[in-house]
Amino acid sequence: ATPTALLVGTGRGAQLGILIKGPEVLESTRRVDTVVLDKTGTVTTGKMALIDVHVADGVDPDELLRLAGALENASEHPIAQAIAKGAAEQVGQLPAATDFTNLEGLGVQGVVDGHAVLVGRPALLADWSQHLTPELVEAKAAAEAQGKTAVAVGWDGQARGVLVVADTVKPTSAEAITQLRGLGLTPVLLTGDNEAVAKTVAAEVGIDEVIAEVLPKDKVDVVKRLQSQGRIVAMVGDGVNDAAALAQADLGLAMGTGTDVAIEASDLTLVRGDLRVAADAIRLSRRTLATIK
Numbered sequence: 610a611t612p613t614a615l616l617v618g619t620g621r622g623a624q625l626g627i628l629i630k631g632p633e634v635l636e637s638t639r640r641v642d643t644v645v646l647d648k649t650g651t652v653t654t655g656k657m658a659l660i661d662v663h664v665a666d667g668v669d670p671d672e673l674l675r676l677a678g679a680l681e682n683a684s685e686h687p688i689a690q691a692i693a694k695g696a697a698e699q700v701g702q703l704p705a706a707t708d709f710t711n712l713e714g715l716g717v718q719g720v721v722d723g724h725a726v727l728v729g730r731p732a733l734l735a736d737w738s739q740h741l742t743p744e745l746v747e748a749k750a751a752a753e754a755q756g757k758t759a760v761a762v763g764w765d766g767q768a769r770g771v772l773v774v775a776d777t778v779k780p781t782s783a784e785a786i787t788q789l790r791g792l793g794l795t796p797v798l799l800t801g802d803n804e805a806v807a808k809t810v811a812a813e814v815g816i817d818e819v820i821a822e823v824l825p826k827d828k829v830d831v832v833k834r835l836q837s838q839g840r841i842v843a844m845v846g847d848g849v850n851d852a853a854a855l856a857q858a859d860l861g862l863a864m865g866t867g868t869d870v871a872i873e874a875s876d877l878t879l880v881r882g883d884l885r886v887a888a889d890a891i892r893l894s895r896r897t898l899a900t901i902k
């Protein structure tokens with residue numbers, strides 16, 4: 610290999626908005642046949658907004674927003690930020706939460722105004738025997754059927770409401786998937802979110818293979834499983850919860866708009882967070898390699 614050609618490749622990469630960790634990275638792109646894409650923040654903008662509030666009988670929606678908003682205010686998760694922002698807009702200043710615990714990939718827990726509050730995946734609340742009422746189950750199902758995320762809110766041992774949060778697919782994602790397919794790669798959507806939301810997003814951007822409801826710690830195992838099937842895996846992600854999977858992948862690509870941990874675990878960084886640049890990166894490195902050989 611001629612080092613000059615490799616350096617030209619990495620220099621061109623910088624122009625395209627691709628940061629390459631080292632020239633040796635290019636070699637890994639050649640045989641990649643599968644590209645695993647994290648959903649939130651990678652395929653979607655990750656900028657969620659609170660769009661609906663459903664409460665159980667006798668629950669004051671403003672109180673639900675106060676308690677849920679106060680707790681989510683302590684979390685940096687995009688869903689949490691959307692809930693805190695939406696709640697503050699509706700009820701004004703939010704109280705402080707104490708005893709805050711982040712249950713990664715599940716939700717948050719803490720104490721607000723003397724209430725033990727739990728906010729997160731409906732399955733998380735169910736695990737704590739906080740079951741949604743039939744009306745809330747219906748609201749959750751309706752939201753999820755539209756590809757929105759239903760977040761359950763409970764306190765003092767009872768589920769009290771459902772908040773509906775929606776994220777939007779990045780305008781460039783569908784074209785990026787088309788380009789990746791054009792390079793011979795099979796796209797796979799990987800997410801901690803529920804199956805219905807995942808399938809809706811996948812259909813919107815043209816992905817057939819969906820692996821949903823995967824806990825952050827298990828994302829790396831999904832990559833390992835695909836590799837054990839003989840697939841050569843590129844992984845694109847943005848979050849702390851993607852770091853191990855990015856490191857395990859044959860080629861890790863981080864969204865430059867994502868967290869530092871993800872960027873550090875990756876071989877390539879897509880500076881602008883535009884998924885089309887993932888296709889550019891693979892095209893560029895294949896071309897660079899062709900120049901060398």
Ligand code: ADP
Pocket residue numbers: 647648649650681684686688689712713714715716717728729730758759760799800801802803823824825848850
């Ligand atoms: P992704 O894999 O799509 O990036 P995460 O693994 O971060 O998503 O989260 C998975 C799911 O856990 C979310 O879709 C949401 O339902 C739930 N969740 C995680 N953190 C929170 C939170 N702070 N508040 C509410 N729900 C949460």
Ligand code: MG
Pocket residue numbers: 647648649650651846847848851
């Ligand atoms: Mg993510």
